[in-house]
Amino acid sequence: MSTGNIGTSLLSTLVRSTNGIGSTPAQVKPKQLLRLYDIENCPYCRLVREALTELDLDAEIMPCPKGGERFRPEATELGGKAQFPFLVDANTGVEMYESLEIVAYLFDTYGKRPLPLKWRAGRLQTLGSMLASAPRLAQGMQARPGVEPEYLLELYSFESSPFARPVRELLCELEIPYILRSCGRTELQEWILPPVRRALDITPASKVGNRRTLQEREGRVAIPYLYDPNTDTGLFESADILDYLRDNYGA
Template structure:
């Protein structure tokens, strides 16, 4: 597969959604004490809407990938919710579990005091439609992040610093989804206009502060730079930037040989 084509179609997917899920718009005033749990798969336009809102609200979530044909977490959704439908969210802080993307978004706003507007009517239908178009833009490469592949299960969940609209983060999330690798998603949205653009351009031209949001501040303090994706694997003590290197690592360590 051409790396250039891979990145280009991922950029197109973000453009089709108007780069929603890039910025921390109005962060939640409360952070959950225990991580939220989201059962989803990367290619779903409905799951995409929830992930966009998580970035905008600056909320972290434990992702349990449920691609088509997956056997690792799909049975859990059936057991907990009674049906195979995605996204499915569990909040261990309140004992709440629910389906439907807009019900989940509404719940997040109300429970964690977010103030990002929930679209209704035509705006809602348009959001779903453009989310589907974004998914189909990746179809020329085999609809990545849709079907499960055999993999080795990690003892501990991985961690990924990402924001939904990041084209390079999407490439990594698709592989994590296909391999059914659970991971703690640290929402790393941009909090200021000075964050816009590639790190090299951003740091040289704007020369603004790097740690503008909660998890961007962690990256600056922990690594000395701020970019996504950033992967932490507690099973091997590996930490790394760069999507191509992360994907190669995941394939080498977790994809079944």
């Protein structure tokens, strides 16, 4: 991945400060996956994905980039308008637009805890998220031709990871639906870069189930990690994942 690409992604991360990094897992986990119709670089959608990381909730992401034809019609039919984010919760029958209302709904329904102060200053969050979208320009906004996979891919990610962002952008542009496996941090040691952790033989005892699964399955945790059940391929390294997606699903 180019230095410019990772540089602007890092800038977006810095603008969002600590948002979408740490996790205090929700008390209740949805039985059926939440479904989010989403545009990666949409500032409103980012707020919802930050809350997913912070609550350690997984979701099916149905990418709806501008010009997209795969999931936009479905979203419009369900909700009545082409506006994103659009959340569908099969567990409660709730379908909702409006990012800040969705965030409040997730904290109430699954977090079972009061909405954190920062989320009460909702307009400030929206403004900050708009600033974070700027460095990425049109990346993760506009559809590009691609092939639809048969089964949903799985992406182990936390919202503000500068390396996971370009992967989510490409998934969005190619309209590839995926299960977002939330991997927020709960331990101080998780701030140490994965190669350094390996060198020092440090294995953080995460409170996040997806991180523990990754550790058990792959022997290490690094974000992003993509699993594609269509080809039984698992990849770490964002640059390798981007190449894989272009080769397998790009037109």
